[in-house]
């Protein structure tokens with residue numbers, strides 16, 4: 001039973017998440033092996049001053065394997081690597097989709113965990129230029145992390161939290177939930193709803209400028225200020241929306257939202273969106289993972 005993770009292998013170290021978390025892991029006391037397949041990715045790892053390792057050389061010694069590879073290849077990559085992991089070691093993925101869809105190669109003596117950064121809150125009080133510049137998190141602006149480690153003991157969860165806090169630093173809270181709950185957060189809450197609304201607002205801005213002749217800068221000033229006040233009123237009750245604004249909100253809901261939009265929280269719908277994201281025909285949650293041989 002692992003109570004401290006000493007040796008960590010990071011696969012996909014030259015990708016977007018791999019590079020981000022490597023910057024923080026590199027400054028820690030953890031012994032980290034940076035593994036990357038693609039030549040461009042390997043170059044990025046070298047340019048950042050990190051040594052490359054070959055996963056075949058290090059996997060048997062590592063008590064934590066982090067897979068920072070695209071979700072659509074996690075099934076195949078786990079099929080190749082999990083059989084060679086040390087008994088009692090932990091596999092950490094950075095998004096719940098593949099774990100939720102039961103695509104990860106299973107072994108009874110390997111633990112499975114997921115940890116996803118929440119990104120710095122829109123309500124975070126930022127003081128320095130570095131904090132203001134850190135939209136994604138992991139550099140200067142504090143963020144929380146949502147994580148799942150259902151097969152882990154309390155001790156293992158604490159040990160993994162120590163790694164997660166370094167990977168995504170600076171971190172305030174690590175919220176331990178289930179893989180399914182994590183999947184309802186991402187994609188349902190934050191991608192299907194929130195990122196969709198972000199792109200929707202951009203489209204509405206473009207339409208305003210194209211249709212009405214309002215100068216871009218005037219439309220942006222009005223929109224960006226109102227994004228801030230709409231969030232403050234809706235989530236922080238700083239002051240009420242005006243009566244006229246409530247009427248306009250109702251008009252917007254009637255004309256833009258479907259009456260049955262909350263069906264996105266039905267698990268059958270979650271399965272649909274995750275299957276689409278993973279480019280598989282359907283999610284097989286309750287079946288033995290296809291890669292598992294016994």
Ligand SMILES: NC(=O)c1ccc[n+]([C@@H]2O[C@H](COP(=O)([O-])OP(=O)(O)OC[C@H]3O[C@@H](n4cnc5c(N)ncnc54)[C@H](O)[C@@H]3O)[C@@H](O)[C@H]2O)c1
Nearest residue numbers: 012014015016017018036037038041068069070071094095
């Ligand atoms: N990009 C984001 O904003 C973000 C945010 C949160 C979580 N995630 C999660 O992080 C994970 C990685 O996503 P990403 O956006 O960094 O992907 P990416 O495509 O930027 O990077 C993936 C890297 O993995 C490498 N790779 C692929 N197969 C490999 C193999 N077999 N061995 C070694 N290296 C291999 C690729 O060459 C690439 O460098 C995914 O699970 C994703 O859902 C991404």
